Every structure is written in structure tokens, then in C-alpha cells.
Amino acid sequence: MTCVGIESTAHTFGIGIVKYPPFQILCDVRRVYRPVSGGIHPSEAAKHHMEKAVDALREAASRVDFRKIDIVAFARGPGLGPCLRVGAALARMLSLKLEKPLVGVNHAASHINIARVLTKAINPVILYVSGGNTQVLHVSGDKYVILGETEDIAVGNLIDVFARKAGLGFPGGPRVMELASKSNRLVKLPYSIKGMNVSFSGMLTMLERLIGRESVEDLCFSLQETAFSMLIEVSERAMAMLGVNEFIIAGGVGANMRLRQMAGEMCRERNAVFKDYPPEYYADNGVMIAWEGVVQYLLGERLSIEDSIVKPRWRITDVKPPPARLYEN
């Protein structure tokens, strides 16, 4: 079966097409919104997606014959309402035009399942780290279980807000990573873990105070070393508690080389395996939506056009994960 997936939850408008079985990526078109100033403005991002949708669709159609598509999937939530509605409208239209079933998928589950299909991880502890989320999860039976999470802001938000205040632009991740690689001087920052939860707001306040007093390279380095050590420590705790020996990372912050390096070291030390995949699939994209469309279609999900209203606050604990056998080959 062939599934087209539309991503439009926040900054990226993406159209991905996958085929299964076996899993194969046929097309991956992305248009990324970059705010002129500040963070993401929902209505501006939605306007960007609307303006780019036709062009992105044309590019996808030039690669894949849309008559071969069997399923139309879109990111139904969580995300920014105005942005979600652009993707939903295009998906409804495609579903009607192609006369193919519509499937609305969860953005967080899509990040996790693209990681699983690319790594073939059967029973991993999952660290989901992005602009809006910081969670340590595990799949237990037919449920996603959140073992730990941030008590305040997401790690991607810590990075983006710090970067904005330091004049590094948006998104902050790639620039912070680049500047961090030019330093090895650790400035002491709050290291806050409670059980398997983390907290980053104290670190952000301290970083904001230090802008202009310490070099920006040292601050980027210290942010990464401190925040990522916290994330790796809680992930390791989860692995020890469950007796699990596979680890994967999902979400945009996973594109960070230093975070993935620390993950590899932690796993080697405890005889476990960190399963990595190409960095471009950590960030938001349409391919992950298309794959989650296949997963949910196989689980029996179908959405009528009338019921396809978006869900800006859809929680992953209300979503069904696929059975592990989907990844066993």
C-alpha cells in the first residue's frame, strides 16, 4: 500500500509518500517557515503553509503518480490550530478527489514510529525531544506510557528561547550546536531532575542572566552539556527500571550530534544499543505522517470527512501504538 502524509502542525509544511511492505520512502517534500523576528506566529505560519501547499503538492506529484495512492494521512494534532487546518483541508480534498480513505494521525506518535521503522527497534525506551515536548516513553501492550517528562518547558523551547535572546535567530538548535562545538568550557548551570522528570526553566533564567557576561560559545556548550546530561540520565534510569536494552530518540532536538553521541556512550556503558537514523528524519516531515498513516490504517483507523476536525491538544496516551511485530523483519 502507498500512503501520502501531510505535516503542518507548526513550522514545516511537508508532503511525504511511503510504500509498505517493505517500508520504502518514495517522496519527501518540505517547505519550512522561518519567522522574520521572534518565535513562530501561528497565523503567519499558516499563511506560509497555504502559500506553499500547491507548489509542494506539484513537486510530490512530479515524483509519484497520485493514482497509485491508497491512503491519505494528515497530522491531526497536537499543534497550532491555524496550521493544522491547512494540512487537514488539503488532506480532505485529496481524499475526496482520489476516493481513498482519510486517516488523521498524532504528530508525536509519528515522530516515534518513524524512528522505530528506520531503526527496527522492537522494545525501546524512547526519548521524545522537540520544540514542544520532552518525554521519556515506553510502549506497554497497546499503550504509550510516559515514564518521565518536563515539569515546565521543553528542551527545544529552552534552546529556541535562549537562542532568540542571544540574537542567534530561530530555530536555535542548529546554531547552538555549531557554536557549542567551538567551546569546551563548562559554565555551571542548574541541573534539575526529580525521579524521571526534568525541569529547564531555572536553567533558562540563569542563561538569560549570563548573556553578555560569558561568551556565547561557552553558554551554548554549557547548555548542551547540562541539558543533554539530564535527558540521558533520566533515559538511563528508565532503561534500568524496565530492564530494556534498546534506546531511540525522536523529535527535532534529536538532530543534535552531541545528544546522539551522549546517547551512544550511555548505551555502550550499560551494554545496550542506541539505534540511530539519518538526522533529517528527526525534524518534522511528511514521511513520518505517511508512515503513521499506514500504521493507523493497519490498526483499522478511518476518518470520515465530517469527523475530521483537528485536535490541537491530542495527547499521545490517547493513541494506539502498533504491535511490535510490525518492526520484526
Ligand code: ATP
Ligand atoms: P513537536 O510538536 O514535536 O514539539 P516541533 O514543532 O517542535 O514539534 P520538531 O521539528 O520536532 O518540531 O523540533 C523542532 C525543535 O528542534 C526546535 O526547538 C529546534 O531548535 C530543535 N532542533 C533542530 N535542530 C537541532 C539541533 N541540531 N540541535 C538541537 N536542537 C535542534
Ligand code: FE2
Ligand atoms: Fe515535531
